[in-house]
Amino acid sequence: MPESSYDGKNNICSYPAMPPSRQYSQSTMSLLPVSPYSGPKDFCTEANISECMLYISQELSSLGLPSVFYDLNGIRELDVLSTLNSMYSLLQLHQRAVGAVEDLEVEQLKVSSDLHCQQLTNSKLKDQLELSKKENVRLRERERQLEANIKTLQSCLKNEKEEVQKLQSVIASRATQYNHEMKRKEREFSKLKERLSQLLKDKKEKKHGMEVLNYVGRSDGRRSQWKTGKTDARHESEMYKTLLNEFDKHQKELMLENAELKKVLQQMKREMVGILSPKKHSQKEEKCPENIDQQIASDEEETSEMSCEYAREKLTNSIRQQWRKLKNHVENLDNKASMVHKEKVVGEMITKEIHQEEMERLKMEIQQCKDFIQTQQQLLQQQLNTPCDEETAAVLNDCYMLEEKERLKEEWRTFEEQRKNFEMERRSFTEAAIRLGHERKMFEEDRATWLKHQFLNMTFTEHLNIKTQTGLSEYSGQEHKHPSGPKTPL
Amino acid sequence: MNFSEVFKQSNQLCKVSPDGQYLATCVQYRLVVRDVNTLQILQLYTCLDQVAHMEWSSDSLFILCAMYKRGLVQVWSLEQPEWHCKIDEGSIGLVSSRWSPDGRHILNTTEFHLRITVWSLCNKSVSYIKYPKACQKGMDFSADGRYMALAERRDCKDFISIFVCDDWHLLRHFETETQDLAGVEWSPNGCVLAMWDSCLDYKMLLYSLDGRLLSTYSAYEWSLGIKSVAWSPSSQFLAIGSYDEKVRILNHITWKKLIEFEHPATITNSKAVVYKEVEKRPVIGTEDLSVHELALGSSLFNSQSKYEIVSLPAQVPVVKPDLDRANPKIGISAIAFSADNRYLATKNDNMPQSLWVWDMQRLGLQAVLEQTAPVRCFVWDPRRPRLALCTGNGKVYMWSLAGCVSVKVQAEGSFQVLSLFWHGTGDSLVLLGKDQLCLCYLATDEEK
Numbered sequence A: 001m002p003e004s005s006y007d008g009k010n011n012i013c014s015y016p017a018m019p020p021s022r023q024y025s026q027s028t029m030s031l032l033p034v035s036p037y038s039g040p041k042d043f044c045t046e047a048n049i050s051e052c053m054l055y056i057s058q059e060l061s062s063l064g065l066p067s068v069f070y071d072l073n074g075i076r077e078l079d080v081l082s083t084l085n086s087m088y089s090l091l092q093l094h095q096r097a098v099g100a101v102e103d104l105e106v107e108q109l110k111v112s113s114d115l116h117c118q119q120l121t122n123s124k125l126k127d128q129l130e131l132s133k134k135e136n137v138r139l140r141e142r143e144r145q146l147e148a149n150i151k152t153l154q155s156c157l158k159n160e161k162e163e164v165q166k167l168q169s170v171i172a173s174r175a176t177q178y179n180h181e182m183k184r185k186e187r188e189f190s191k192l193k194e195r196l197s198q199l200l201k202d203k204k205e206k207k208h209g210m211e212v213l214n215y216v217g218r219s220d221g222r223r224s225q226w227k228t229g230k231t232d233a234r235h236e237s238e239m240y241k242t243l244l245n246e247f248d249k250h251q252k253e254l255m256l257e258n259a260e261l262k263k264v265l266q267q268m269k270r271e272m273v274g275i276l277s278p279k280k281h282s283q284k285e286e287k288c289p290e291n292i293d294q295q296i297a298s299d300e301e302e303t304s305e306m307s308c309e310y311a312r313e314k315l316t317n318s319i320r321q322q323w324r325k326l327k328n329h330v331e332n333l334d335n336k337a338s339m340v341h342k343e344k345v346v347g348e349m350i351t352k353e354i355h356q357e358e359m360e361r362l363k364m365e366i367q368q369c370k371d372f373i374q375t376q377q378q379l380l381q382q383q384l385n386t387p388c389d390e391e392t393a394a395v396l397n398d399c400y401m402l403e404e405k406e407r408l409k410e411e412w413r414t415f416e417e418q419r420k421n422f423e424m425e426r427r428s429f430t431e432a433a434i435r436l437g438h439e440r441k442m443f444e445e446d447r448a449t450w451l452k453h454q455f456l457n458m459t460f461t462e463h464l465n466i467k468t469q470t471g472l473s474e475y476s477g478q479e480h481k482h483p484s485g486p487k488t489p490l
Numbered sequence B: 001m002n003f004s005e006v007f008k009q010s011n012q013l014c015k016v017s018p019d020g021q022y023l024a025t026c027v028q029y030r031l032v033v034r035d036v037n038t039l040q041i042l043q044l045y046t047c048l049d050q051v052a053h054m055e056w057s058s059d060s061l062f063i064l065c066a067m068y069k070r071g072l073v074q075v076w077s078l079e080q081p082e083w084h085c086k087i088d089e090g091s092i093g094l095v096s097s098r099w100s101p102d103g104r105h106i107l108n109t110t111e112f113h114l115r116i117t118v119w120s121l122c123n124k125s126v127s128y129i130k131y132p133k134a135c136q137k138g139m140d141f142s143a144d145g146r147y148m149a150l151a152e153r154r155d156c157k158d159f160i161s162i163f164v165c166d167d168w169h170l171l172r173h174f175e176t177e178t179q180d181l182a183g184v185e186w187s188p189n190g191c192v193l194a195m196w197d198s199c200l201d202y203k204m205l206l207y208s209l210d211g212r213l214l215s216t217y218s219a220y221e222w223s224l225g226i227k228s229v230a231w232s233p234s235s236q237f238l239a240i241g242s243y244d245e246k247v248r249i250l251n252h253i254t255w256k257k258l259i260e261f262e263h264p265a266t267i268t269n270s271k272a273v274v275y276k277e278v279e280k281r282p283v284i285g286t287e288d289l290s291v292h293e294l295a296l297g298s299s300l301f302n303s304q305s306k307y308e309i310v311s312l313p314a315q316v317p318v319v320k321p322d323l324d325r326a327n328p329k330i331g332i333s334a335i336a337f338s339a340d341n342r343y344l345a346t347k348n349d350n351m352p353q354s355l356w357v358w359d360m361q362r363l364g365l366q367a368v369l370e371q372t373a374p375v376r377c378f379v380w381d382p383r384r385p386r387l388a389l390c391t392g393n394g395k396v397y398m399w400s401l402a403g404c405v406s407v408k409v410q411a412e413g414s415f416q417v418l419s420l421f422w423h424g425t426g427d428s429l430v431l432l433g434k435d436q437l438c439l440c441y442l443a444t445d446e447e448k
Helices: A002-010 A026-031 A049-063 A080-202 A229-283 A287-305 A309-343 A352-385 A390-459 A462-484 B291-295
Strands: A069-072 A075-078 A209-212 B014-016 B022-027 B030-035 B041-046 B053-056 B062-067 B072-077 B084-088 B096-099 B105-109 B115-120 B126-130 B139-141 B147-154 B157-164 B169-175 B181-186 B192-197 B204-208 B213-217 B226-231 B237-242 B246-251 B257-262 B273-280 B304-310 B332-337 B343-348 B354-359 B364-370 B377-380 B386-390 B395-400 B403-408 B419-422 B428-432 B436-441
Touching: A049 A069, A049 A075, A049 A080, A229 A309, A229 B157, A229 B169, B014 B053, B014 B428, B022 B053, B030 B062, B053 B096, B062 B096, B072 B105, B126 B147, B139 B181, B147 B181, B157 B181, B157 B192, B181 B226, B192 B226, B204 B237, B226 B332, B237 B332, B237 B343, B246 B332, B273 B403, B304 B403, B332 B377, B343 B377, B354 B386, B364 B395, B377 B419, B386 B419
Parallel strands: B273 B364
Antiparallel strands: A069 A075, A209 B084, B014 B022, B022 B030, B030 B041, B053 B062, B062 B072, B072 B084, B096 B105, B105 B115, B115 B126, B139 B147, B147 B157, B157 B169, B181 B192, B192 B204, B204 B213, B226 B237, B237 B246, B246 B257, B273 B304, B332 B343, B343 B354, B354 B364, B377 B386, B386 B395, B395 B403, B419 B428, B428 B436
């Protein structure tokens, strides 16, 4: 828009304009109403002159301008003067409007630039606010740290004060002790001074010596020896001997202890390997446990022979290794167990609750048993304590004994009966066995005679066959009778 | 338990001979020697003045009687009653007198510890040892009697001299790193010498027999230190009791602390048994008062007492000491190992009525005995793990693993047991009162 007015001012139009009018450019022309369907169309044509005039007058009258036509005998005639004046006033209006528009445009520019400025300042202020907030947070943080610092320092100070107090009390006690000792020494010193002065005064030495009836022999019976260099050396050597003996004894004890501990360690190692190796069987090749066994054997040989640093280290390292493996293994088992425990709802493994219940039950049982034992003890105690008459006691005892006796008698009776039965059965069995033996013998004899007869009959002629056959049948009949022969009544 | 009749003694001077056959007592200026079993008087000697110290020689043949005020020592022979020996220290005074381990030399310490004179009963030789130190325990003989360790002080420095008791030959002489040496003690195997500083400085030094420093042990600085020391009979442990109410046990292999035994006012240790002595005054008219009990002497002053087991946690009565005074009554003042090394008995001075027994195998508290009066004296049986103690009343108390027993001394009149010691066989106890003594023969079993 501003461009158009600026351009409009430079372009000088050829219109014969009296007042300095605005120069119109192409763009102003474009302001003219253009029909959307076609190009710029003429508003007034030859046909609709009077309607146009009427319309224009109406429009102008709405703007407060006189009409452009006058009525001459019912025909609208164009009043050129008023038209030109109207046109002029319209142009004026237009100019004024354009000016107003320009002013408004300028105004708008100003406002927008103001707004832009405001926005810039706003964003700047926001940034500043952010910064100051951060600063604030930082300062708060610092303040908190300083306060914590103060607290620790205060507690340190308290501790130091306490320590100082303690030290002061210690110093005080030491001071009293020193004073006491000092006083004691002073007293002794004064006594010494007194005694010395007394001695100097007295000056008569009291007899100082020993009187004895006769000298006694030494306790070990030997004579005392002169003090020579040899005796000194002897004393030294004796002293060293004592020390050496003690060291020897000590060392022996320590060696024994060491050997014991080594044995224990080796056993532990063996057992640990034993526990671990079955697992290895299932997981790894079979070579491993064998290797380990070999290793253990060789280790033990070495360690039992050598007792040097190297062997000790080897043993301890191998123990540590095994222990670590065992620990891992146990941890794995634990994990597996916990997982399995989670999986199984009613599992074969005893869950913790069931285990606890069992424990509770067992505890209850134990308690009951204990109570029972206690009551028994009490009763027993009562028995022993109550000074009942001897008769009643005897009677009571007898009662119990009687019961016992009766019971025992019953048992004895049944036992006797059973014994008798067994006896009888045994007898019958022996008799049966004897009988069987007899019968067997008889049978053998019969068989022998029969065979003999057979043999004999075979040598005879066949006309005796019939006889022997009949004889045989008779004989077999007789044989059957035989076993039932000797029958003793029971 | 049988009690013998009561005999007179003065000054708590009553000793059993090393061979266990004789009992020597001092009554004023008389020395009475009795047979231990029959208690019949075998010998009677008269000294020149009231006897202050009496000691048997190691072979039980001689008895030494020292009279410090007069500066005299008299030696009596048991075999030959007419034999006499008198040592007069003269104007130099006498502060202590003792036998040497061979029983033929007497060591007299002069007044102010100016010197120690070694008198020989075998010959005319006299030895002098200069600058002995006047301290809690400045002289100690090794258990086999071969060596003597003596603390000396010259030019404000502490020294130790080791003598061979055979001929008093000076074997070793060395300076020690102590500020103020308070005591020396040989280990029972005679190879290690323990020495400790005064209570102002907690320092324990261990030297070998040949004078080499083996180790130094110091538990803490500045506060009051060592109060009592005891070796275990096997020389395995060294127990150090200190003013901080703890006993520290050092082991003989590394000479480092093995364990620390504390004496808390509340016992929560579950394995310990707390015995509390409860006095029961006999009330006339109870149903089960039999004639037997009445005859036992139920005067109102001598009441019976028995032990009750207190359930844990138990409170131990504490007496707060006056810390403004020197040598405050706090800390472990007495330690004793049992003869089999198994137990350790300790007494804490600010819990004076309690005695603590520790198990050395388990290294834990075994029992606590709470008496009705401060414990005066406790001694272990030389053969068995059995402890006898007394509190100054008319009873004797004994502890063993089976339990505790309190026995009233059956004597005419009142007998206050002030101290006691065992006979060497562990079959009898000698009870000492103020000026009386009584023997207590023990049965082999005891009930709770």
